[in-house]
Amino acid sequence: MENVIIVGTGCAGLTAAIYTARANLAPLVLEGHEPGGQLSTTTMVENFPGFKDGIDGPELIMNMKAQAERFGARFQYSTVTDFEPAPGHVRVKLDDAWVETKALIVAAGASARYLGLDHEKKMIGHGLTSCATCDGAFYRGVPVCVVGGGDSAAEEATFLTRFASKVYLIHRRDSLRASKIMADRALENPKIEPIWNTIPVEYLADDQGEMRAVRLRDVNTGAERDLDVKCVFVAIGHTPNTAAFKGKLDMDTNGYLLQREGTATNVPGVFAAGDVADHVYRQAVTAAGQGCAAALDAERYLANLGA
């Protein structure tokens, strides 16, 4: 019987690991398909407090992991494939084996959706990203584009006008899905040029492997053209990594876990932290804050159990 299992090794999971390890709970931390979470795919992180010159995303994650290990956190590569509440504890299926734990912190994150084009993985961090807040400031005075038509796309396009010389907003239909206020704000901005009824079909890299243009296709006519941009910001939504908990933990219609008091879920002993439950802020620092809260909630829960 484990004291606490933490699912996920992004900012939320690793912060929960540091706190529960320091509380002598020897947490078992599960690294899944995307170890390190979304930060592991970014380059420089300039908005995490404490690093005045910024820090590389993967380095920040490695530091957090080492910090958790120093206090006794144990790491294991496993994916949660099933889960069931049991009296006084919960059972978690890791790949093929069932493991029992008194508390469970779900910090499995959300994965940004990408377009599924060729060479996509290779381009991420080299002019392809899903996070304007993280990477926008790297593209000062150059043209960029945002793909999508929802609130995220409208918000990111507007944000990017602070840096970029021009922001193309590429949407597959001829009207935005975004709320009116955010759509109006974007479309009224003179730096933003919408390109309607259009989808990207290919990323074009320069000799250094950095984005130089994107090939676009008009969905009505099939006509293709290349648009010179230094970065493509994909904003077509996120998918929370909650499939294994479906039907057992309460979630909203988009699959984000619902928190009750603090970070508690509907199942006693199960806590949710970070992007798996947060589709609003989605920042490294807010995820870390929730990881801390979930660890403290789990500690109190275990203390009440008499564990």
Ligand code: NAP
């Ligand atoms: P979203 O509302 O699901 O919008 C996704 C957009 O991407 C849609 O316009 C969709 O096109 C497009 N899209 C999806 N798959 C695509 C593909 N394969 N190729 C090209 N385009 C594709 O996602 P979101 O904008 O991330 O917003 C998610 C939730 O967070 C929403 O509830 C939103 O209101 C909320 N949010 C709120 C704020 C805020 O209030 N500040 C900011 C951001 C997000 P179609 O329109 O054709 O479906």
